[in-house]
Amino acid sequence: METQRYLPIIEKLIEETGAHESNMLSDCLLRVVTYELLFGKGLGGRDAGSFRKGIRPYQRKMKDALKKLKEDMGASNGKELLEKFGLQAKEDPMPRWVRVNLLKTTVQEVEDIFIADGCICILSWKAVDDLVRGKDAKAISSLMDEYITSLQPWQFMSDLHLPDVLVFSPATPLFKHHLTLDKKIILMDKASCIPARVLSPPRDSHVVDACAAPGNKTNHLSCIMQNTGKVFAFDLDQKRTETLKAMVEKSGSTNVEAQCADFLEIDPTDPKYAKVTHILTDPSCSGSGIVSRKDHLTGETTSRTRLKLLRGLQLRILNHAMLFPAVERVIYSTCSVHREENEEVVWRILEANPEFDLETVLPSWHHRPTKASSRNEEGEDQNEEEYYETDVNYSHLREKLDEEITRKCLRASFNVDKTNGFFVALFKKSRNFSNETRQGEGEHTVGEDETQEGEVEGNCKDDEYAEVEQVKEDRSKLMDASEHGLDATTKSKKRRFSGSAEEDSSLIKGENSLKKKKKKRKKDKTRDQSILNEDDFGDVKQFDHSLEDAKVTLTSDDADNDVDVKADVVVRDKEEEATRFD
Ligand SMILES: C[S@@+](CC[C@H](N)C(=O)[O-])C[C@H]1O[C@@H](n2cnc3c(N)ncnc32)[C@H](O)[C@@H]1O
Numbered sequence: 119m120e121t122q123r124y125l126p127i128i129e130k131l132i133e134e135t136g137a138h139e140s141n142m143l144s145d146c147l148l149r150v151v152t153y154e155l156l157f158g159k160g161l162g163g164r165d166a167g168s169f170r171k172g173i174r175p176y177q178r179k180m181k182d183a184l185k186k187l188k189e190d191m192g193a194s195n196g197k198e199l200l201e202k203f204g205l206q207a208k209e210d211p212m213p214r215w216v217r218v219n220l221l222k223t224t225v226q227e228v229e230d231i232f233i234a235d236g237c238i239c240i241l242s243w244k245a246v247d248d249l250v251r252g253k254d255a256k257a258i259s260s261l262m263d264e265y266i267t268s269l270q271p272w273q274f275m276s277d278l279h280l281p282d283v284l285v286f287s288p289a290t291p292l293f294k295h296h297l298t299l300d301k302k303i304i305l306m307d308k309a310s311c312i313p314a315r316v317l318s319p320p321r322d323s324h325v326v327d328a329c330a331a332p333g334n335k336t337n338h339l340s341c342i343m344q345n346t347g348k349v350f351a352f353d354l355d356q357k358r359t360e361t362l363k364a365m366v367e368k369s370g371s372t373n374v375e376a377q378c379a380d381f382l383e384i385d386p387t388d389p390k391y392a393k394v395t396h397i398l399t400d401p402s403c404s405g406s407g408i409v410s411r412k413d414h415l416t417g418e419t420t421s422r423t424r425l426k427l428l429r430g431l432q433l434r435i436l437n438h439a440m441l442f443p444a445v446e447r448v449i450y451s452t453c454s455v456h457r458e459e460n461e462e463v464v465w466r467i468l469e470a471n472p473e474f475d476l477e478t479v480l481p482s483w484h485h486r487p488t489k490a491s492s493r494n495e496e497g498e499d500q501n502e503e504e505y506y507e508t509d510v511n512y513s514h515l516r517e518k519l520d521e522e523i524t525r526k527c528l529r530a531s532f533n534v535d536k537t538n539g540f541f542v543a544l545f546k547k548s549r550n551f552s553n554e555t556r557q558g559e560g561e562h563t564v565g566e567d568e569t570q571e572g573e574v575e576g577n578c579k580d581d582e583y584a585e586v587e588q589v590k591e592d593r594s595k596l597m598d599a600s601e602h603g604l605d606a607t608t609k610s611k612k613r614r615f616s617g618s619a620e621e622d623s624s625l626i627k628g629e630n631s632l633k634k635k636k637k638k639r640k641k642d643k644t645r646d647q648s649i650l651n652e653d654d655f656g657d658v659k660q661f662d663h664s665l666e667d668a669k670v671t672l673t674s675d676d677a678d679n680d681v682d683v684k685a686d687v688v689v690r691d692k693e694e695e696a697t698r699f700d
Pocket of ligand 1: 332381
């Protein structure tokens, strides 16, 4: 790391003295040896013989050049020189994370190629299993931290959590490396490699990548599925879909069908998607976790309105994913540090979809979300009061879900994990909810079948049941409507969002049951009563209205309108995407 800090000075001296023309040391070794010679402990050690030999012809010139540089810059020692170069204040840089594209090569081959290039592998993939065996998540994390902070320039190692990920010392120039250009390695943050690996669709499965461009995770899915089965990859943005398609082709993913489409418009009941069991949702987010941006510190992305809008989109995408009839596992990720886009989304989704439970994301990972009751996760602007104040008071559910989410979801951050800020949740459909149960649900009204109500109550208490049921019914109506084309969908959505919550409820639920539950709920404070009602979805509603308007126009004969409105929706999305993370 120290060599890294001095790198601009070292490179200047190497250039000035012509040492880069030496063919006795590789580029990386030359930099390390120069650092040791000029700023470090020197090259007196017994093992330094061959390095001394390599640098000897330039040793005198280098020392003279450094002396002159210090004089010119008015620095009396190395530390002052660093300051003069403006390097002192630099934070620890991000290590270079690399995912091996297993469709084109192997981890062993990549290790060998970098070693042949003069890099030093301090931990090979072959040694990882033995190293982590018997260790718990906390021990694995601190081991990872020890290794990663000891990485010297041009050194690299295998990751301890993800088998196809390598990590290089910061600033290792990999952008133009032939392995990168050939897409044998993909330069992506370690945290971004977690969702596909955790979703882990088996060979031959059918998978949806709902928000896919530029396609890093799509290719990762293909790798894990060994190019078998099918990945349906969607992205709303035309240009980004082109990038996605290029990525798919160049990276050797042959099982991907990429399409420029709004995932929310994809009909889950289309027979084409009947076998979709795994869905990856990585929707637009504030991007506040991206280390290089740091704009969460300036408040640029933290506007509550913006976060609410994004959360609306994220909720809709996740809810839509859960409508696929055969879906078993849905993974959700963001590169945001905000609870609104992370824990709160999971919270609401769990309540609206009682047939889904959380699964622990990467059990060997230590860093988990902080409980809502304990403040101050780094970088977050929430506090406990705000968290509960802005939302419904979940009473007994609040603690249960808080506990569940903080135990099973995953957080990543630069300070703890040397990655971008990231969040991952894995939803799994519970076995109690077979497809038959689900299809049958639409025909039941609450209260008519106490057994069924009892089953659901296993997931949430009576008071909340009515609202959860309402959302389920909404969703089944949307599915029915989608079978009857655009007009029907529009009508159904209109019904859902144009009327009062009361009107909607009476459309959806058995009157008697509704009255019974409303009477009971009236006793409670208004804010406490619902789990996922229209207010909760205010943000979603806003999105719905925009799509709604679009659809209404689309039903007219005016083809120009058609284009304009579609463009309008895309523009809105693009505005959100202005801060996205690729
Ligand atoms: C965070 S990026 C996805 C990154 C991608 N998963 C990867 O790993 O390369 C979010 C993407 O979601 C797309 N998006 C947003 N809303 C969408 C929608 N309703 N349907 C499909 N794609 C959408 C955006 O265009 C953007 O490309």
